[in-house]
Amino acid sequence: MHVVIERTSPTPIYLQISQQLRQSILDGEPPSGAKLPPERRLAKLLGVNRTTIVNAYRELAADGLISGQVGRGTVVIFGARDADAAADVTAWPRVNGQHPLDNGASTLDGDFNDGSTRSRQSSVPWAQLFTAVTDVMDDPLLRDAMTVSARPDVIRLATGIPAPELYPIDAIRQIFDQALDNAGSTLLQHTPTEGYPPLREQLAGWMERQAAIAGASVVVEPNQIVVVAGSQQGLYLLARTLIDPGDLVAVESPTYLGAAQVFRAAGARLMPIPIDGDGMQVDLLQDLLPRRRPKLIYTLPTFQNPSGTVMAMGRRLRLLDLAARYQIPVIEDDPYGALRYDGRALPTLATIDRAEGRGNVIYLSTVSKMLFPGFRIGWISGVKPVIEQVTLMKQLVDLDTNALAQRAVCAFFERGLLDEHLALVNRVYPQRRDRMLEALRQRAGDLISANRPDGGIYLWCRLNEGIRVRDLLPEAAREGVIFAPGESFHVDAASGRGRFDIRLNFTLPNDSELDEGIRRLSVAIQRLADRLDPAAHASATRPLTPIV
Ligand code: PMP
Helix, strand or coil, X not given: CCCCCCCCCCCCHHHHHHHHHHHHHHCCCCCCCCECCCHHHHHHHHCCCHHHHHHHHHHHHHCCCEEXXXXXXXXXXXXXXXCCCCCCHHHCCCECCECHHHCCCCCCCHHXXXXXXXXXXXXXXXXXXXXXXXXXXXCHHHHHHHHHHCCCCCEECCCCCCCHHHCCHHHHHHHHHHHHHHHHHHHCCCCCCCXXXXXXXXXXXXXXXXXXXXCCCCCCCHHHEEEECHHHHHHHHHHHHHCCCCXXXXXXXXXXXXXHHHHHHCCCEEEEEEEECCEECHHHHHHHCCCCXXXXXXXXXXXXXXXXXXXXXXXHHHHHHHHHHHCCCEEEXXXXXXXXXXXXXXXXXXXXXXXXXXXXXXXXXXCCCCCCCCCCCEEEECCHHHXXXXXXXXXXXXXXXXXXXXXXXXXXXXXXXXXXXXXXXXXXXXXXXXXXXXXXXXXXXXXXXXXXXXXXCEEEEEECCCCCHHHHHHHHHHHCEECEEHHHHCCCHHHCCXXXXXXXXXXXCCHHHHXXXXXXXXXXXXXXXXXXXXXXXXXXXXXXXXXX
């Protein structure tokens, strides 16, 4: 559910909100039976007065789309099935202001009070029909963050997107023109499911060069590569290929939430392994392996999302030894490895594994963070049986990856444009990282601490003084800034881990947005700190563990 407020629009804000909610409800999202956020909370998230939301909800109630009930909050009472029939709900005949399908009842009750199974207007019990997969996406904190993120007045520090003003648009235009002129009719057909062959060659060569930069030597064959529609699709294909319901998957804690969701959607149970400043605590994994045999180990050893940590070389070697000893495959997710600003590159797990003649690591990367996410081009590299299975799975999903985008990415590699672009962003991004760190230090240095990652695009920060992220989020929304909540990166939600952590992206905002974003965030943090009751404060204050 996204609501965008146009403050310069002549349409009153309450009507803007009700109109957008109305459209979403007609589109079936949120579905009948779903609860809308409480008025006070939505008001905070959207940065408006509570009365504005009260008025917006009144409009929707008058349209017969929602109903307020004591003890249950505001519930959608209109099913997606009716959207066509009710293209204009306001025009529906009304009896004394009541919806004719209400059967005289003024609130949901009887058949409809289970809140999930039936809508008054649809005979199909939609909520019962959806697969369990959508449940794994249900993270209220993240949903709130996404709602706030859609506001045009909000500075987005939550999303991991490369700096848009640096996108090489002229080069892309030229590449597309040339490709369409030279090969338009073939380009607009299918490519092999495994990917456009010259791109597979380029990607194999890129992996070899990256290994060389890290002082290692490895041979990667093009047939060890499958091009995928972003590494998110790669994760999905791997999950569908390797995970049966009930399988255990070891993941770092915190970890990339998009991967955790995909694994859960495939029916996996997740086994969190905490990280420290040197990445996954492999000794803890080692202790668990004899008792709990995971089917897979998923790791982000280089500039981990969200924490920015790099797995130390010793741990890389031990992890690979364990994987070999227990015959467990490792998925190495590496979107950020080439975004390095300081320090020396370590060889990837895949490189070390292959150099030792093994094939236990499945490597995953993408151009989304090096270049931009819009092409949706990523790749998987692994041994032949893995590549074959993933290719079969990909055939089921989308046959092949967008040919034009593959050509364009291939040209970027062939012409050295990717290296040029990386040289540029690797100059700009550390300046932004340091600018953000300095702004945080100056404005809220006593209330928040942050790491200084050698690469990647995020700061991982810990709030001091018992300031909880779930309290900060609505305050920050009110100020007009949004971040990624730490709890969402932990797979054991009940543990309370991440309650005081936030992830800030420093590449999407330009310098002035970054300064203003941190100013707003600091105001919100300061306000919460001021409000803390000294007794609660004392009990909530924990020893500060530096996040390095
Ligand atoms: N893996 C990690 C660790 C990520 O951070 C992301 C993007 N945030 C992805 C995979 C997905 O990237 P994409 O699908 O754009 O390639």
